[in-house]
Amino acid sequence: MASKRGFMSRSDEQFGDEADYGTVHRAVYTWPKESTLALPFAFSQRDAHDVITSMSAGGNVNYHLDRIRQIAVAYELAPAQVQFAYRSTGRHNSTDELYLSVLAGRRRSPEANAKTDWENALLDFRRHLKEFDVHINIEIVDSRAARGPLTFALPDKPDHTMAWEKTYIELLEILREAGGHWITMDLFLRSLDSRESARPTVCITTPDANTRLWREDLSQTLWRAAARKKFDFEFIFSNKLDCMNDSQISMGDMSGLTTLVEMGASCGVKGEKGSGSVGGLIKLSYEGKDLGDFMITNHHVLSTAAIEEACTGQHALPPQHDITRKKTHVIVSPSDTDMDIMRKFIQGHLDDLDRHLRHPSDGRPSRVDMAEMDPSKAVFLQTSLALEQLFIQRKRELEEWLPHSKRILGTLFATSGRRTMPATAKELEIYRRASDEVNPHEDFPYEADIQAPDWIMDWSLTKVQSPRILDNEVPGGLPDMKPGPDRPFLIVPGSDATVHRTFDQITTKRFAKKGRSTGWTNGVMNQVVTVVNGTILSTYGKALVRCWSVVGLDPEGQQYIHANKDLNLRTICEPGDLGSVLFWNNDAAPWVGLMFAAQSTMSVGYFTPLAHIFRDIQAVTGCTITSPTNWEGQLSGSPVQGSRA
Structure with missing residues (x-):
């Protein structure tokens, strides 16, 4: 460690050149500059005090902490926390780097051409540690950034759509050329304190956020590309899409021990680990014959190794497949x-x-x-x-x-596999126009050659079996709310949710869902699509896939402060919530989407529009969806011709 940080003895001028502001809104100041870590801000459980004591040439840990705190107070940083710690980004990504971390309660001065309190304080922190031969990373973090920036949905403006299409095409080409691994790419409003101060910010999640490639090379190139469209840029550590990892399942609703299965109840595969949410009741007919009741949820919720093998090559499982026809894939509620x-x-x-x-x-x-x-x-x-x-x-x-015979909901009828559906003609036209307008420049010296992302298909149907009953009555459990049209939940418990609407049939983008883990949560749909790396997560058959996102709100309709589980704050959805239906937040509770994933660090959930899913269900099964109907009372669409065994 000492040799690694040996340049601590350099001059103050050199020190300034080697320090750096990093992450969103210049809210973190670090030395040396390559030690800047991506958000989210977290500490490892590993104890650092013994290491500091053994490294220090005189003075103990408490002495150093007291002295650092005195320096911070002298510069009026209002230190909320001072500690030596092994830093991490998220709950499971510990670095092996030791830091002096100072959480500042006062914001950095906006002066651009003079040393600020933050710079001077960091320099004095460095001088003190150097005196005792302690050579570690140093960071000052705005306590609001440590808490977590706020995420807001973009307003509905046509220029956002085209600007975002151009931006992500360019960013994707840069990432492809550099070999940068990433998971999701979004454009949100982000701020440290309020919607009023929020700016459009490109948010890229990556498992490599703290590598040299991202810290030193890609971050600047991507930032310049975003800035040309007047967007801020932020990369965030994440090694997966949340809620697609069943190992994180925690305690859920215990009220599901009844014959009637509600929307949002627990479901899973008999004899398998994992749990997801019952989406709702779908009715099918074939050649005019009613086929009965079916439960919709995600493919990944009810998948097993045998199902994945059968779906290899981006295939769906139709009703006539051996696995579905023999009715050996049994679904239970609640899950095991x-x-x-x-x-x-x-x-x-x-x-x-x-x-x-x-x-x-x-x-x-x-x-x-x-x-x-x-x-x-x-x-x-x-x-x-x-x-x-x-x-x-x-x-x-x-x-x-406990016996499976009591909890059997039914057997698998059909499932999407890990597949995609092509973008619509209108979406492809917007994409082609944007691609044609992406011109080469210094950071982008090549022609754009990115294919338009497809829609993610992640659905599964279970044929409901007597004596279990499934209906689309809106479940209870909504939080107590003030009366009036401005209340956060306009959905009426006990009403029938039997209609479906497309986005052009709704007047607001306020949505709600009922899930197995978090119950009722609400949010606002973002106005531009999310781009997902299909090859990093699992093979959807396409390198790029798309979906919509919904930004979580608290029960009173306000933005979630952040998604730090240690502070017991909810997000729009958590592990176990996936497969739940997303409703338009009004008294009729029309269906609009199917949740399949989330990023809890931004309080964001991801969903596919049900219009696309319903078309795919009818194509795979050859059946007609008779319920839910669309908002005019018509069937949800005409079936693609095919046979149902």
Whole structure:
């Protein structure tokens, strides 16, 4: 470490040249400049204090922290936090780099041509550490950036669409030439404090955010490309699309132990790990014959190794495939994973109550003994006993539903596989116009040769089996809200959600969903498409795919501050929510999309329009969707000719 940071002894002028402002809104100042990390801001669990003590030529950790804090106060940085730590970007991406991190409660001075308080403070931090031969990275971070920038949906302006098409075509070509790995590419409004100060910002998520390629090379080139369109630029660490990893599933709704299966309930494959959300009820007919009730969710929610093998080569599984025809792929609700989570949850509480009531492990008297010694404590005993009986009852109810035979929802009828649908003629025309207008320049010395992204297809249909019942009645569980037209949820619980609308049939872009993990959440649709790297995530058969995004709001209709799970704040969706239907947020609750992924660091969910999904369902199955109907009461579309075995 000492040799790596040996240039700490350089002059103050050289030090300034080697320091750098990084990330969004110049909210992080680091030395040396290559140590600037992408957001999100997080610390590793690894303890750094012993390393600092062993490295320091005199003085202990507390002495150094006190001195750094004094310097920060002297420069009026209002330090909210000062610590030595191994930094990370996100919860599971620890670097091996040791940092002095100072969270500043006061913003950096806007002066451009003079040393600011931040620069001078960082220089004094460096001088102090150098005196004790401590050679580590140093960073000052605006506490708002550590909290997480705010994300807002772009307003509906036609010029945004064309400008974004030109921008992402150029950025994709730059990334392809440089070999930069990335996951999603979005254009949002981003700000550290409010919508009023938010600017259109290109947001690229990448698993390589902290590599030299991105820190030193790509970041500047991509920033210049975005700036030419008057956009800011930000790259964010992410190694996946959230919610496509079932290992993150946590405790969900425990109310699904009934014959009736609600929209947003838990579902999964019998005998398999993982859990997703029941989207809703779809009715199909074939050659005029009613085929019954079907549950829609995501392909990836109900997929297994056998399903993926059968779908190899970007194939769908139609009703006549052996797997679907033999009805061996059984779907249950709640999922096996959720049953196990609920069992452990209930048993854990029973064990804790038993320990407090009868077998304390810390040598103190049990609550039973305390009540005998002091009758005034009997009220605590009665409360604990009543709670224990409640959990015992819940355990009995759960045990009744543990057998698969009780939880069978049905069998797989058809599934999309990991496929895509071509962009519409209108979308292709916009893309072609944008591509023709992307001209070579210094950072872009080549002709654009990027194919138009297709739409992601990620759907699955299950034939509902008696005695289970599925309907499209809007579930309850909406948060308490103030009355009036401005309330955040206009959806009416108990009403029938049996219509579907396209984007040109709705007057606002305020949406809501009910999912297995987060229940009801709402958000605003972004006005430009998201571009997804289809080859990094999984093979959709296309290098580039597209979808729409929805930016999460809190239950009162305000923007989520951030998605830091340590602060127990919700996002638009979390693992287990995928497969849920996205509703237009009005009293009729029309269907508009199917959620399939998210980026929790930006409180953003991703969905495919149901108009595209319904067309694909009819093409794969040869059936007609009779419910939900479109908003004029007509069928959702005409089937593509085919056979249904």
